[in-house]
Amino acid sequence: MSNRETWLAEFASQAKPHIAASIGGYGANEEAVIRLSCGFPPKAGRKAVDAAIVPPSASDDFTAEVFVSPTVDSAQQVAALLLPLLKVALKGEWRSASPKVAAPVNLPAWADAILANLGEYPHARIEITAAPKQTTRLIKVACLNDGYIARVSRSTLVNLGSPICPACNQSLVEA
Numbered sequence: 001m002s003n004r005e006t007w008l009a010e011f012a013s014q015a016k017p018h019i020a021a022s023i024g025g026y027g028a029n030e031e032a033v034i035r036l037s038c039g040f041p042p043k044a045g046r047k048a049v050d051a052a053i054v055p056p057s058a059s060d061d062f063t064a065e066v067f068v069s070p071t072v073d074s075a076q077q078v079a080a081l082l083l084p085l086l087k088v089a090l091k092g093e094w095r096s097a098s099p100k101v102a103a104p105v106n107l108p109a110w111a112d113a114i115l116a117n118l119g120e121y122p123h124a125r126i127e128i129t130a131a132p133k134q135t136t137r138l139i140k141v142a143c144l145n146d147g148y149i150a151r152v153s154r155s156t157l158v159n160l161g162s163p164i165c166p167a168c169n170q171s172l173v174e175a
Contacts, residue, residue: 014114020090023090050068141174145165146168148165
């Protein structure tokens, strides 16, 4: 496969008939329009997730969007994450406009056959480290004459001095 999206689309295309058969064909919408992509899925509450599906009602072109996190690089793990989301899409279980997240499942034999046919997932894992804590805190300064308020960094106060009030031309003081 040439890229991730092609790999994801081909996996979904080959998996749809098997998923439709597993849900008995009832409610199965094999023509469901699903766009699959490698990208950061919407968070479930405050918790980061590896894959999620955004219902079609959230899209301007009424297309369900499936996002697989770039922190996942194993074909087996991607498939295990996609199967429950594809099942949601084929059943048409859109009760809300919030993203749906499913836990990974054990892969059935037919999924292993698809993976053997597709080969490795063409993606290198991205390591996400915790965002560094903000180090610059702005200090509130105000004019004693007219109440003008501004915020400046501590280094500005130390290195350049207090800013000047644009209304009365007096130095601002730390509030």
